[in-house]
Amino acid sequence: MDGNGKKNTNRPVRVEDVARVAGVSPITVSRALSYPEKVKEDTRRKVAEAVAQTGYVVNSFASSLRSGRSSVVAVFSSNVRNPHFANVLLGCTEVLEDNGYQLLTARVGESAEEQRRLIASMTPFRPAAMLFTDLLKPELDRSIISSAGIPVVEMWDQRMDPIDMLVTMWEADAGRTMGRHFAERGFSRIAYAGLLFDRGRRRLEGFRAALKEVGRDCELVLSLTEGWQPDAGAAAFDEVLDRLPGCDAILFGSDILAAGALSAARRRKVNVPTDIAIAGFGDIPVAAHLDPPLTSLGVPSLEMGRKAGQMLLGKLRGREITERIVSFPAVLHARDSTAR
Amino acid sequence: MDGNGKKNTNRPVRVEDVARVAGVSPITVSRALSYPEKVKEDTRRKVAEAVAQTGYVVNSFASSLRSGRSSVVAVFSSNVRNPHFANVLLGCTEVLEDNGYQLLTARVGESAEEQRRLIASMTPFRPAAMLFTDLLKPELDRSIISSAGIPVVEMWDQRMDPIDMLVTMWEADAGRTMGRHFAERGFSRIAYAGLLFDRGRRRLEGFRAALKEVGRDCELVLSLTEGWQPDAGAAAFDEVLDRLPGCDAILFGSDILAAGALSAARRRKVNVPTDIAIAGFGDIPVAAHLDPPLTSLGVPSLEMGRKAGQMLLGKLRGREITERIVSFPAVLHARDSTAR
DNA sequence: GTGAAAGCGCTAACAC
DNA sequence: GTGTTAGCGCTTTCAC
Numbered sequence: 001m002d003g004n005g006k007k008n009t010n011r012p013v014r015v016e017d018v019a020r021v022a023g024v025s026p027i028t029v030s031r032a033l034s035y036p037e038k039v040k041e042d043t044r045r046k047v048a049e050a051v052a053q054t055g056y057v058v059n060s061f062a063s064s065l066r067s068g069r070s071s072v073v074a075v076f077s078s079n080v081r082n083p084h085f086a087n088v089l090l091g092c093t094e095v096l097e098d099n100g101y102q103l104l105t106a107r108v109g110e111s112a113e114e115q116r117r118l119i120a121s122m123t124p125f126r127p128a129a130m131l132f133t134d135l136l137k138p139e140l141d142r143s144i145i146s147s148a149g150i151p152v153v154e155m156w157d158q159r160m161d162p163i164d165m166l167v168t169m170w171e172a173d174a175g176r177t178m179g180r181h182f183a184e185r186g187f188s189r190i191a192y193a194g195l196l197f198d199r200g201r202r203r204l205e206g207f208r209a210a211l212k213e214v215g216r217d218c219e220l221v222l223s224l225t226e227g228w229q230p231d232a233g234a235a236a237f238d239e240v241l242d243r244l245p246g247c248d249a250i251l252f253g254s255d256i257l258a259a260g261a262l263s264a265a266r267r268r269k270v271n272v273p274t275d276i277a278i279a280g281f282g283d284i285p286v287a288a289h290l291d292p293p294l295t296s297l298g299v300p301s302l303e304m305g306r307k308a309g310q311m312l313l314g315k316l317r318g319r320e321i322t323e324r325i326v327s328f329p330a331v332l333h334a335r336d337s338t339a340r
Numbered sequence: 341m342d343g344n345g346k347k348n349t350n351r352p353v354r355v356e357d358v359a360r361v362a363g364v365s366p367i368t369v370s371r372a373l374s375y376p377e378k379v380k381e382d383t384r385r386k387v388a389e390a391v392a393q394t395g396y397v398v399n400s401f402a403s404s405l406r407s408g409r410s411s412v413v414a415v416f417s418s419n420v421r422n423p424h425f426a427n428v429l430l431g432c433t434e435v436l437e438d439n440g441y442q443l444l445t446a447r448v449g450e451s452a453e454e455q456r457r458l459i460a461s462m463t464p465f466r467p468a469a470m471l472f473t474d475l476l477k478p479e480l481d482r483s484i485i486s487s488a489g490i491p492v493v494e495m496w497d498q499r500m501d502p503i504d505m506l507v508t509m510w511e512a513d514a515g516r517t518m519g520r521h522f523a524e525r526g527f528s529r530i531a532y533a534g535l536l537f538d539r540g541r542r543r544l545e546g547f548r549a550a551l552k553e554v555g556r557d558c559e560l561v562l563s564l565t566e567g568w569q570p571d572a573g574a575a576a577f578d579e580v581l582d583r584l585p586g587c588d589a590i591l592f593g594s595d596i597l598a599a600g601a602l603s604a605a606r607r608r609k610v611n612v613p614t615d616i617a618i619a620g621f622g623d624i625p626v627a628a629h630l631d632p633p634l635t636s637l638g639v640p641s642l643e644m645g646r647k648a649g650q651m652l653l654g655k656l657r658g659r660e661i662t663e664r665i666v667s668f669p670a671v672l673h674a675r676d677s678t679a680r
Numbered sequence: 681g682t683g684a685a686a687g688c689g690c691t692a693a694c695a696c
Numbered sequence: 697g698t699g700t701t702a703g704c705g706c707t708t709t710c711a712c
Contacts, residue, residue: 014705025683030707040681055487060464061410062705065401066688072444080426089420097447102465104412105443107433124400125442230629256625263629285596289570289603291631354689365699370691380697402689406704 013056022050033058064126073101073312074127076108076118078134082228083284084301088133088155091305092312099313101128112137119144129312131155133305135198151315153308158202165315166325167308171199172206174297174330178251178279179210181295181332185340187249187277193222193236193261194253194281203281207251220244224253233260234267241270248276249338255280255287255296262290262337277338283331292336300328353396362390373398404466413441413652414467416448416458418474422568423624424641428473428495431645432652439653441468452477459484469652471495473645475538491655493648498542505655506665507648511539512546514637514670518591518619519550521635521672525680527589527617533562533576533601534593534621543621547591560584564593573600574607581610588616589678595620595627595636602630602677617678623671632676640668 015026022029024043032039032047039047050056064070073096080086096103104125109115115137122130123144129151136142136154145152145163152164158171182190192207194200208218220243222236233252237260240247252258258280265272272278272292280287283298307326315321355366362369364383372379372387379387390396404410413436420426433443444465449455455477462470463484469491476482476494485492485503492504498511522530532547534540548558560583562576573592577600580587592598598620605612612618612632620627623638647666655661 012705015707016705026705027684027707028682031682034707038681043681057460058464059405059466059705061401061405061466062688063464063707064688065399065405065690066705066707068688068708070401075445080420080429081423083421086420086426093445093447102461103445105415105433105445107437120397121442124398124403126399126401229625234629259626259629263631263633266631285569286599286626289574289599291603291606293603352689355691356689366689367691367700368698371698374691378697383697399689402704403691404704405688405706406690406692408692408704 012059013054014059015056018047018050018054018056021054022046070126070128071101072104072125072127074122074125074130075103075105076115076122076130076132076134077105078108084282084299085133087301088305088308091302091307092131092133092309093305095306095309095313101313101316108132108134108136112139112141115140116144123148129153129316131308131312133308151312153311155304155308156199158198160325162325164324165311165321167304167311167328168325169299169304169328169330171202172209174281174299175203175206175208176210177206177330177332178281178297179207181279181334181338182207182249182251182277183211183214183216185249185277185338187338188216189244189247189249190216190218191220191222191240191244191247191250192218192253193233193240193250194224194257195228196221196223200253203253218251220247224257228254228256230256230260230263233257234264235260237261237264238268241268241276250276250278252278252280255282255284255294258294258296258337259286259290262292262294266291273337273339279338283333287333288335290337292339295335295338296333298331298333300331304328352399353394354399355396358387358390358394358396361394362386410466410468411441412444412465412467414462414465414470415443415445416455416462416470416472416474417445418448424622424639425473427641428645428648431642431647432471432473432649433645435646435649435653441653441656448472448474448476452479455480456484463488469493469656471648471652473648491652493651495644495648496539498538500665502665504664505651505661507644507651507668508665509639509644509668509670511542512549514621514639515543515546515548516550517546517670517672518621518637519547519553521619521674521678522547522589522591522617523551523554523556525589525617525678527678528556529584529587529589530556530558531560531562531580531584531587531590532558532593533573533580533590534564534597535568536561536563540593543593558591560587564597568594568596570596570600570603573597574604575600577601577604578608581608581616590616590618592618592620595622595624595634598634598636598677599626599630602632602634606631613677613679619678623673627673628675630677632679635675635678636673638671638673640671644668 015029018029019026032044106118109118132154154162155167279295281297283296287294287296355369358369359366372384446458449458472494494502495507619635623636627634627636
């Protein structure tokens with residue numbers, strides 16, 4: 001029934017039980033498990049045997065309560081269906097789990113009030129550090145975070161005043177890179193479609209700034225509020241063609257939207273890129289395999305997640321922090337969808 | 341500095357402090373917070389004020405240690421970059437977080453030994469329930485899970501003997517559905533390419549069984565072991581064309597692989613579906629927007645994640661479990677990529 | 681290198 | 697409806 005040799009009494013095994021079996025005191029068991037180097041080789045072996053025999057598992061609640069130390073990192077994450085965020089999560093999980101930390105996850109929350117509530121729901125666990133894999137709302141009172149006095153990494157923020165540390169990509173730079181690409185290609189009647197909150201707005205600003213440098217502009221901006229799936233991109237494509245006749249290039253806020261637009265173009269027998277060029281954002285794996293292959297800006301989200309984890313880890317280990325703000329560059333992948 | 345009015349001493353605020361301010365005993369504070377209905381309206385108000393004034397936050401470690409209750413659900417999840425798993429995670433997070441549970445996440449692990457290690461790393465937290473969003477290895481000694489004596493949901497398993505509860509989709513049925521579709525379309529030289537572990541193998545078995553019913557078979561099976569990204573699909577497409585001349589239909593283990601194959605077909609000027617039909621698995625959002633739109637089997641992963649969360653919740657609340665095994669059907673989306 | 685005593689902060693059990 | 701006492705299981709502190 002019970003291959004572990006665990007006792008059949010309902011009472012869980014405690015250090016005391018292990019101590020009795022090993023013929024040592026409880027504190028020695030504790031030390032043998034937490035600081036093996038502080039215990040004689042022989043004692044260590046006896047304790048290990050007793051642990052195996054009794055099936056002992058430490059109780060984190062008791063351990064953390066007494067020691068005041070916690071191996072929990074609170075991670076606030078948003079929509080994992082967005083490949084960006086999935087990559088970030090993967091990257092930071094890798095780093096933190098491999099270093100003995102447990103991840104307590106919560107949604108990041110969509111309104112300032114919801115964010116406050118979710119952060120408050122984590123504080124009883126006294127996490128050792130916090131990681132926000134998506135933007136905090138500007139309206140949020142950040143003192144509830146900073147007052148915890150623990151290492152904190154925010155991500156994607158566009159400002160220079162993080163609570164503690166920041167891993168980001170400057171959206172305006174990314175937008176500018178794409179704007180220059182559009183300028184080089186000589187597109188003249190240009191549209192943009194995407195979400196226009198925080199990051200999207202900054203990206204659009206950079207995009208327009210680069211166009212203005214060569215005397216052009218983004219003549220139509222579609223602010224998508226509902227939907228980020230391909231259908232929304234297809235609908236946006238139709239709307240652009242209606243509202244901006246002669247439009248020869250559209251930048252979308254994401255590759256998913258752009259993929260929808262490519263399919264709408266096929267349906268309407270509009271040739272991409274000859275009739276109209278299309279570009280996206282994020283460089284998801286299928287981008288290079290769409291028809292035509294989609295020009296996109298790649299975001300090193302996996303590396304960003306890893307970096308966030310490493311920064312927390314560094315601070316948890318008391319290393320001096322040299323860079324509080326780390327920004328990653330977006331990389332242009334020019335493909336056929338914007339060819340000339 | 342501290343808008344919460346929290347004291348500046350380093351000692352954290354305890355129930356005792358709140359009790360003093362409110363003019364009641366510690367246990368009354370505890371009750372006012374955990375069982376408000378057991379406390380007079382007036383007392384409740386005084387406690388609430390004292391909590392606000394002191395900035396008190398309960399210490400989960402102490403609370404759980406004493407009460408023996410835990411609000412933590414351990415979730416073992418795999419590659420969130422796979423849209424299936426991202427959806428599952430999203431679904432169960434929704435349900436569990438909205439009902440007061442905190443999610444402690446770990447990777448599910450790739451080998452039986454790693455799985456054992458990761459599960460063991462969660463047990464010190466005495467979770468109230470466990471959820472495995474991906475398969476457990478058959479070699480894993482499951483007694484370490486069942487001996488915890490808590491509600492457990494496994495997902496995707498193809499057997500009928502879960503540790504406790506199971507949310508799954510019968511891969512063989514799904515494969516059969518696709519096999520019948522291929523049979524109806526009259527394809528005759530058929531290939532399969534995908535991962536052939538656990539789930540993929542069962543799916544292929546169903547696929548072949550349906551083909552055999554009409555006197556056909558899957559003549560070439562490519563076992564992909566490295567890579568599930570589009571490039572691997574493109575390479576598999578090339579290999580099939582080399583090794584099975586006259587092949588008129590390929591089923592891929594995922595839509596991502598199939599998307600890569602579609603792009604390889606374009607590169608080689610092979611027409612889909614006239615020259616060769618292609619189908620995938622998973623019905624990711626872009627599937628309907630590829631060129632041609634991709635035939636795929638949709639898996640209701642978001643609902644499956646929600647269901648898993650609800651089943652755990654039901655058992656945690658002591659409700660009688662009526663169905664220990666819940667299976668969801670895969671839905672065929674026949675699109676142009678397998679048209680005749 | 682090991683042990684004895686104490687206490688982390690909370691809430692169960694029981695009393696009133 | 698509220699209070700008193702005790703103890704959850706561990707690890708700190710100090711002693712040897």
